Amino acid sequence: MNTLYHISPVGDQALLLTFGHASDMALDAKANARVMALYQALQDQAPSWLIDLVPSLRALLVYYDAQALSYQGLSAEIEAQLAEQINMSDSQEGRQLCLPVCYDEEFALDLASVAQAKGQSEQAVLDMHQASHFKVYMLGFMPGAPYLGGLDPALSLPRRSTPRAVVPAGSVAIASTMGVIYPKQSPGGWHVLGRCPLTFFDPSNQEAPCLLAPGDFIRFQAISRADYDALLADSSGYKVEVQQAVGEAV
Amino acid sequence: MIEIIEPGPLTSVQDRGRWGHQAQGIGPSGVMDARLAQIANALVSAPGDQAVIEFWGMGPSLEATERPVTLAIAGNAQPSSGHPAWQTLTLHPGERLSIGPLRGHAVGYLAFANPLQVPTWLGSQATHIRAGLGGIDGRCLRPGDRIGLQQTSSGALLTRYVDPERALQSQSASQPIRLVAGPQDQDFEAAALQVLASQPYRLTSLCDRMGYRLEGPALKHKVSADIASDGIAMGSVQVPANGQPIVLLAERQTTGGYTKIATVVSCDLPRLVQKVPGSEVRFSWVSVEEAQAAALADAQALEQLCAQLPLRMDMTTASLLAANLISGVVSGE
Numbered sequence A: 001m002n003t004l005y006h007i008s009p010v011g012d013q014a015l016l017l018t019f020g021h022a023s024d025m026a027l028d029a030k031a032n033a034r035v036m037a038l039y040q041a042l043q044d045q046a047p048s049w050l051i052d053l054v055p056s057l058r059a060l061l062v063y064y065d066a067q068a069l070s071y072q073g074l075s076a077e078i079e080a081q082l083a084e085q086i087n088m089s090d091s092q093e094g095r096q097l098c099l100p101v102c103y104d105e106e107f108a109l110d111l112a113s114v115a116q117a118k119g120q121s122e123q124a125v126l127d128m129h130q131a132s133h134f135k136v137y138m139l140g141f142m143p144g145a146p147y148l149g150g151l152d153p154a155l156s157l158p159r160r161s162t163p164r165a166v167v168p169a170g171s172v173a174i175a176s177t178m179g180v181i182y183p184k185q186s187p188g189g190w191h192v193l194g195r196c197p198l199t200f201f202d203p204s205n206q207e208a209p210c211l212l213a214p215g216d217f218i219r220f221q222a223i224s225r226a227d228y229d230a231l232l233a234d235s236s237g238y239k240v241e242v243q244q245a246v247g248e249a250v
Numbered sequence B: 001m002i003e004i005i006e007p008g009p010l011t012s013v014q015d016r017g018r019w020g021h022q023a024q025g026i027g028p029s030g031v032m033d034a035r036l037a038q039i040a041n042a043l044v045s046a047p048g049d050q051a052v053i054e055f056w057g058m059g060p061s062l063e064a065t066e067r068p069v070t071l072a073i074a075g076n077a078q079p080s081s082g083h084p085a086w087q088t089l090t091l092h093p094g095e096r097l098s099i100g101p102l103r104g105h106a107v108g109y110l111a112f113a114n115p116l117q118v119p120t121w122l123g124s125q126a127t128h129i130r131a132g133l134g135g136i137d138g139r140c141l142r143p144g145d146r147i148g149l150q151q152t153s154s155g156a157l158l159t160r161y162v163d164p165e166r167a168l169q170s171q172s173a174s175q176p177i178r179l180v181a182g183p184q185d186q187d188f189e190a191a192a193l194q195v196l197a198s199q200p201y202r203l204t205s206l207c208d209r210m211g212y213r214l215e216g217p218a219l220k221h222k223v224s225a226d227i228a229s230d231g232i233a234m235g236s237v238q239v240p241a242n243g244q245p246i247v248l249l250a251e252r253q254t255t256g257g258y259t260k261i262a263t264v265v266s267c268d269l270p271r272l273v274q275k276v277p278g279s280e281v282r283f284s285w286v287s288v289e290e291a292q293a294a295a296l297a298d299a300q301a302l303e304q305l306c307a308q309l310p311l312r313m314d315m316t317t318a319s320l321l322a323a324n325l326i327s328g329v330v331s332g333e
Helices: A029-045 A071-084 A111-118 A122-131 A225-233 B034-043 B190-198 B266-273 B288-307 B315-327
Strands: A005-010 A014-019 A050-055 A059-064 A092-101 A134-139 A146-149 A164-167 A171-175 A178-181 A186-188 A191-195 A217-222 A241-247 B002-006 B011-014 B052-056 B058-064 B069-074 B088-091 B096-101 B107-112 B146-149 B177-181 B201-207 B211-215 B226-231 B236-238 B246-248 B255-258 B260-264 B283-285
Touching: A005 A071, A005 B177, A005 B260, A014 A029, A014 A071, A014 B226, A029 A050, A029 A059, A029 A071, A029 A092, A029 A134, A050 B226, A059 A071, A059 B226, A071 B288, A092 A191, A092 A225, A111 A122, A111 A191, A122 A191, A122 A217, A134 A217, B002 B096, B034 B052, B034 B069, B034 B107, B034 B266, B034 B288, B058 B107, B069 B096, B088 B096, B177 B190, B177 B266, B177 B288, B190 B260, B190 B283, B260 B266, B266 B288
Parallel strands: A092 A217, B177 B283
Antiparallel strands: A005 A014, A014 A059, A050 A059, A092 A241, A134 A146, A146 A178, A164 A186, A171 A178, A171 A191, B002 B058, B002 B146, B011 B052, B052 B058, B052 B107, B058 B096, B069 B088, B069 B107, B177 B260, B201 B211, B211 B246, B226 B255, B236 B246, B236 B260
16 A cells, blocks of 8 residues: 655654645545554554654654654654555454444434434434444544544534533544544533443553554444443443454545 | 642642553643753752652642651742742751742742652653543642652752752743744745744743643634644644644643644743743744754753752751741641
């Protein structure tokens, strides 16, 4: 795979690699797949100059120790790694996760308005949501909050004209061409379709405070209100990972 | 152990931040002025990255309990308790330190010879106040907070002091803040890059640990201020559609969807951070190579400054006695 890229300094301590152009707001599966490939490669190699990595929709921010490696040195290193990946296929390895969602009326705050806006039945909207192959394009906005690419284009619509002051924790929502999950209660302008009883950010778990990681593949599966309540009370037995799979970039 | 009597408006435990978790949306937070925090630690012969107490505008009042506490204030304060800033101090049990307001700069530090006993979360003791994470329950200090100190050294430290003008870089305070262009400088009209480095900007009152909002001539985008969200570094100069720059700092979000015209050179961040609202700031452009050379030279000079802080012999006891006699602050618990 090959995508045009641009390397820029971000001050004296970081570098930004952008695939395509930053002002191109369209989700770009290939660009994100390239971000994830380099992110995972650098994470695995853990070179001594590496301080932190921030993968995003079409860019990778690399914080580095400039006393160990100059900007020119890092640029050359990044270019060499990209050249090695040039023949990589567009398919990508990643965890395949299944997330339970309760679409009950109490949780599906915007289901009716989404169905109306798209001229679909509510059930058709939920079917499309569950049939979408999502991928975690990045985490941001708040700890553990995923931006999910792969929403069925038939569900694409702008954000709510008036954001909600309170979106409950666990809310599963859509807007534009993306999906999102709110790990914590927060204000938000996305269209809420349901709620997931799992914990997406748990600071007491020092090993893995966030349930999701960049590059994960995700499907949503409908559960009953009774199952939701049971999982909310205790989700320790729930196995979120379906299988290690090679997923197509979506 | 210390007990916080009055914390001040924005006082928190910080270190150099929590790195390695931004991919999951967990920002590093950490000290706003890494230079001054390092100097504060040097005054108590502690490692430069040891956790400190950061305060804004007004410093805390606190009391030593149980054992003597060796500490130092880095900040232009004239404590009402009579203790001097900018040097090693020992507080005896029951003795109170009241730091009071900072004069002419924004942020001060309190460093301790013995490390603060604050939980380490994901490798750091830094508080991320906006996210409510790290430090003490993810929050600013409150009256009545009691913080333990690890008894590592045997006390009896030498008294060191630092010239405040050198610590705060007063002589270069009016020098331009250096910027490296990018990552989205090409999304701006060419005139915007000239304007940013030739016209003065002013700090608004909207300045906090997340970022400093500036006001001045608008920086015009070619087409749009919006981008596909990408990572934000300490010192990134973000420009939303109104053209007014925001310098993003310790408690920035990990990612954001506005164009960033430039990034402040790391060794110039302390001079920017220490400006108070209403101050004028001027910028200049440098290449990334110049920025890295400047940062290296600055780090070496700072190491040297910290390693060679002069001793103030035989003064600890005498100055404390004098201070106590004058202000009469020593009291039983």
